[in-house]
Amino acid sequence: MVRASVIGCGNMGSALIRGLSRIDEHTVIACDVDPAALEAVSDDCAETTTDPAAASDTDVVVVAVKPGLVLDVVTDLDLSPEQTLISFAAGVPTTALEEYTDAAVVRIMPNLAAETGNMAAAATGSEIPDDVKALLDAVGEFVEVEESQMDIATAVNGSGPAFVFYLIGAMRDAGVDAGLEPEDAEVLAAQTFKGAAETVLRSDRDIAELIDAVCSPKGTTIEGMEALWESTADEAVGEAVSAAEERSAELAEAFDDE
Ligand SMILES: NC(=O)C1=CN([C@@H]2O[C@H](COP(=O)(O)OP(=O)(O)OC[C@H]3O[C@@H](n4cnc5c(N)ncnc54)[C@H](OP(=O)(O)O)[C@@H]3O)[C@@H](O)[C@H]2O)C=CC1
Ligand SMILES: O=C(O)[C@@H]1CCC=N1
Structure with missing residues (x-):
């Protein structure tokens, strides 16, 4: 104890x-x-x-x-x-x-x-x-x-939940805009993040393989993935992490002369 x-x-x-x-x-x-x-x-x-x-x-x-x-x-x-x-x-x-x-x-x-x-x-x-x-x-x-x-680490796991809350919100809002009830869309989006995270943690497969496993040939997911790959979504996530990292380093600079 x-x-x-x-x-x-x-x-x-x-x-x-x-x-x-x-x-x-x-x-x-x-x-x-x-x-x-x-x-x-x-x-x-x-x-x-x-x-x-x-x-x-x-x-x-x-x-x-x-x-x-x-x-x-x-x-x-x-x-x-x-x-x-x-x-x-x-x-x-x-x-x-x-x-x-x-x-x-x-x-x-x-x-x-x-x-x-x-x-x-x-x-x-x-x-x-x-x-x-x-x-x-x-x-x-x-x-x-x-x-x-x-x-x-502060940026990835300390600030990270806020970034993930934002992404869950974006997924929920897309569902609501297309006709889902807000409560249903929130459960579906949040549980999907939870399940996907659990899958990454428990699986031996890397993330690219897991994406591939969801993409049925000529199916729905590949259309969505192509839209994501063509967007700058990965850059936006990278920029959020870098901005938080820079702020953490800036806070630490105050101790440089101590
Ligand atoms: N929030 C988060 O998700 C994360 C926060 N952190 C770190 O955790 C720390 C706390 O953050 P967070 O919880 O968000 O901050 P909060 O402001 O929510 O909580 C701090 C608490 O400490 C109280 N407090 C202030 N002075 C004293 C004191 N002398 N003795 C006892 N209690 C005091 C504050 O009271 P009052 O409001 O009245 O001043 C407040 O209730 C920060 O250093 C942050 O960097 C790290 C990772 C994640
Ligand atoms: O925003 C912050 O400064 C704190 C540290 C990481 C998460 N919350």
Whole structure:
């Protein structure tokens, strides 16, 4: 069992808390300056507090506040070398965090799908302790990456859900425009993304082979694929990822002189 606290229970912190509450092996203390944020997760954690000091004696301390607040919060926590600090912050390098704490630091780029146990996370740190791995495994899949890869990971899996929500919306809207009921179109589009993602994860076949498997000769899909191949859809996705990556790098630049 992992004893963890989550400091900052907004969008990302609350998603983690709710994801961990789906399994009862972990004890989670939730901390936020906003009582309303704590009220929203009170049924999904063991304890809530507005005092970070009261939440700082757990084995693992997850800091999920906005990037600009992270170092102040970490400084005030005064953690020991036996504890592990997890930072979710975009653009805050591990070395910067290490200057402000005695705890072992693991920098993680999570995503909102922690809430449903489907998080894709990138983790970096000299050694990722077993209890942190157990915590990440409990809410999805993680991969270990180099610190230098964190900006692109932030774009792909951290920001990625927003890009995918957008694409699901576009597929839904196309269905609605052609006559489907909005609720039906949303289920069909979202479940199709979910099923396709699950297929990619579970299949030995690469993505080109999977596309081929859907395209019946002279059928419907090949017509749609030809329209996609002729469009600049892949460039648009690439540009979205690059813009998010650049912003992550820009946030990190603030720490260059520290
Ligand atoms: N949202 C996402 O999908 C993802 C976010 N992240 C990272 O997670 C972090 C949090 O992002 P997100 O959840 O979106 O942000 P939110 O603003 O939704 O949540 C942050 C929460 O922390 C609270 N807070 C502020 N100061 C303190 C403090 N000193 N002690 C305790 N709580 C405090 C805020 O309260 P108040 O609002 O009153 O200030 C708010 O409730 C960021 O660093 C971000 O880069 C990473 C991946 C995905
Ligand atoms: O938009 C952001 O900055 C945060 C980090 C990745 C996802 N949300």
